[in-house]
Amino acid sequence: MKQHTNNFLRKLFQILFFCLGVYIIIVGIRFGMKELEIKEILISGDAVQIEIDKKIFVGNIFLFPTAQMELQILRANPLLKSVSIRKVYPHTIHILFEKRLQQLTLQTRAGSFGIDIDGVVVGDASNISSFPIIKSPETTVTIGKKINDAFVYACLLFYKHAGSIVRPSYFMKYDSTSIQVKSDIANIFIVQKADMQSIATTLQALVEGFRIKGIAPKTIDLRFDKPTITL
Secondary structure (H helix, E strand, O other): OOOHHHHHHHHHHHHHHHHHHHHHHHHHHHHHHHHEEOOOOEEOOOOOOOOOHHHOOEEEEOOOOOOHHHHHHEEEEOOEEEEEEEEEOOOOEEEEEEEOOOOOOEEEEEEEEOOOOEEEEEEEOOOOHOOEEEOOOOOOOOOOOOOOOHHHHHHHHHHHHHHHHHEEEEEEEEEOOOEEEOOOOEEEEEOOOOOOHHHHHHHHHHHHHHHHHOOOOOOOOOOOOOOOOEE
């Protein structure tokens, strides 16, 4: 009988301790949730207007989904190049962003527009002479949207891979399949569908050869199997 009573009391104490432990955990979680609530949002970065719904920045900072929010902000603000959200414990969310900058000028019938290396239209062109110009009269543009044009895309790829080698200043259509690039080295002719990385490798070798030999070419035609140079 005594042993039965002891077993009963042991089980009762176990249940009580378990309930007490659960209660302590719940109180601790509620206390922690309150102590780690998001109370402040800091925004820093380039001077650009961005849309951020601060109502979504609520709740516990520890559980806040930074990657999901970064993607959401980028989708809502296409003129941003990157967004980084940092948690500054215990109460602060710090949002850092980088805006897209004009790297080239696109000339169309509708006017001149600044575009970045990804082909996103960042606004009306500023200080046109400071940026390489892509002449594409028929291209339609929308600020904040990426240009959907094969010719412009090819020009951007050339600039990305070979821009530091030949410093292009002007791109234009030479014919239905070719591009003429005016650069500080020469007038360059390339096929629109060419592998621009391979083109850049060829140009690098040619430019080094020109410098060694002291040659100043007028044109470099890379549309065929072998480069054609005009002096």
